[in-house]
Amino acid sequence: MxxxxxxxxxxxxxxxxxxxxxxxxxxxxxxxxxxxxxxxxxxxxxxxxxxxxxxxxxxxxxxxxxxxxxxxxxxxxxxxxxxxxxxxxxxxxxxxxxxxxxxxxxxxxxxxxxxxxxVEPAMGDAAVDWAVFFCEYASFLPARTRQAGPPSRLxxxxxxxxxxxxxxxxxxxxxxxxxxxxxxxxxxxxxxxxxxxxxxxxxxxxxYTWREAVGDRFRFGLEFGRLRAQWHAKPLNAVAFLAAPAIFTAQFGRLTATIIAQRRYRRRFLTSLPMILGLLMAWSIGEALGWTWGPAxxxxxxxxxxxxxxxxxxxxxxxxxxxxxxxxxxxxx
CATH class of the missing domain: 3.90.550.10 (Spore Coat Polysaccharide Biosynthesis Protein SpsA; Chain A)
Incomplete structure (x- = not known):
């Protein structure tokens, strides 16, 4: 070097x-x-x-x-x-x-x-670890076919x-x-x-331990919600806590669609599904609260x-x- x-x-x-x-x-x-x-x-x-x-x-x-x-x-x-x-x-x-x-x-x-x-999973068999992976990195699994256009995320x-x-x-x-x-x-x-x-x-x-996984998802959601609060007017931010169910539904829908499209790790997805739902709920509550509280x-x-x-x-x-x-x-x- x-x-x-x-x-x-x-x-x-x-x-x-x-x-x-x-x-x-x-x-x-x-x-x-x-x-x-x-x-x-x-x-x-x-x-x-x-x-x-x-x-x-x-x-x-x-x-x-x-x-x-x-x-x-x-x-x-x-x-x-x-x-x-x-x-x-x-x-x-x-x-x-x-x-x-x-x-x-x-x-x-x-x-x-x-x-x-x-990003490829290589962390063993624990359901909580797979739940974290799916929530954070499912969309970055190696694709079977190259997608047209630039990537939608980093x-x-x-x-x-x-x-x-x-x-x-x-x-x-x-x-x-x-x-x-x-x-x-x-x-x-x-x-x-x-x-x-x-x-x-x-x-x-x-x-991860279950406590670490839930705590991280809540904290990440809170930080992202506070970031989003900068993009919207204060009246909208004041009632953003009501958005938690919509955030949860949108995230679960996107994640499920990603796993179906990937055609990989479907069994892992099903066996870790209860924990996935818990992590998505933690994120959704965190994001809604962060959006409501405003920028850090x-x-x-x-x-x-x-x-x-x-x-x-x-x-x-x-x-x-x-x-x-x-x-x-x-x-x-």
Missing amino acids: SEDQPALSVIVAASDSLQAVAQTIRSLRAQNGIDRAELIVAADRARITPTANDPMAGVHWVAAEPGSGVPRLRRLGLDQARGSVVVFTEDSCLFDPDWISRWIQAFDDPTVAAATGP AGNNFAVRVTGTKTGLAALARAEIQENDVHRELRQRGAAIVEATTALARHVRR PPRHSAGNGCDRADRTQAPATDRNRPPQGYTGERESV
């Missing part, structure tokens, strides 16, 4: 455990194209503390403030990235040996602004964005928390090229992720503008 300019920056948003991070890093170190990439791990310092062991040697470690979720961890990792293309993943994943090379190939075309990769644990060479920086990458839906929406509005990197496969391996208090970004000389300055919004003179933490482990 060139010390000055890696071809790729891989940002691992770590929210599980140190053991999970080490497993993900070992998978990345086995990559054929590792010499062309830099590895950055952003983790809540109250939950995950690095050790000077072999898997972590040389990894750029960002110690995040307690309570940081995945969108915030992406932000802090991006502040440290030096590659012209940034891949966002999580410590819930393992990868085939050519994963990095496939991502580099996906951006050989200079017009490509972003890409999403497929996989949260397996997507990439070009961060240099664009005329105008993305506001979605300048915020204190980076949401893949925001990135996708802004690029679509600009008419930018978004593609599927069909061979850049991530294998989802994380295991602003958090500040570290340098807006645009403090490198080779990156076009991205616009900062008032609610995400960083304090003067503030820089992100970076440790080499």
Whole structure:
């Protein structure tokens, strides 16, 4: 890997455990194209503390403030990235040996602004784990046939964005928390090229307790609801709690249609269905409450992720503008 300019920056948003991070890093170190990439791990310092062991040697470690979720961890990792293309993943994943090379190939075309990769389940037989997978990643299962047109979404644990060479920086990458839906929406509005990197496969391996699974879905729904509240008038937000049944129905309908279209894992879907319904209900209640309560208090970004000389300055919004003179933490482990 060139010390000055890696071809790729891989940002691992770590929210599980140190053991999970080490497993993900070992998978990345086995990559054929590792010499062309830099590895950055952003983790809540109250939950995950690095050790000077072999898997972590040389990894750029960002110690995040307690309570940081995945969108915030992406932000802090991006502040440290030096590659012209940034891949966002999580410590819930393992990868085939050519994963990095496939991502580099996906951006050989200079017009490509972003890409999403497929996600395959590899986490065992527990119904709760399958329920989480279906709720989060069913639409990113490897497709049997290539769909026409750009992808409709970006996989949260397996997507990439070009961060240099664009005329105008993305506001979605300048915020204190980076949401893949925001990135996708802004690029679509600009008419930018978004593609599927069909061979850049991530294998989802994380295991969950029932309490973790329900808590995560409620929290994710709450955060998304607060994000939606910015798009609507206050009178509509005030009665948004009534939307929970409609949100539940729409999500279940989309998920069921996806599994039918995929023609894969139907038996797993049926056996985990009671837990799927519980997770969808947790999300729906969270989203309705978040929509009703309105946007969360602003958090500040570290340098807006645009403090490198080779990156076009991205616009900062008032609610995400960083304090003067503030820089992100970076440790080499």
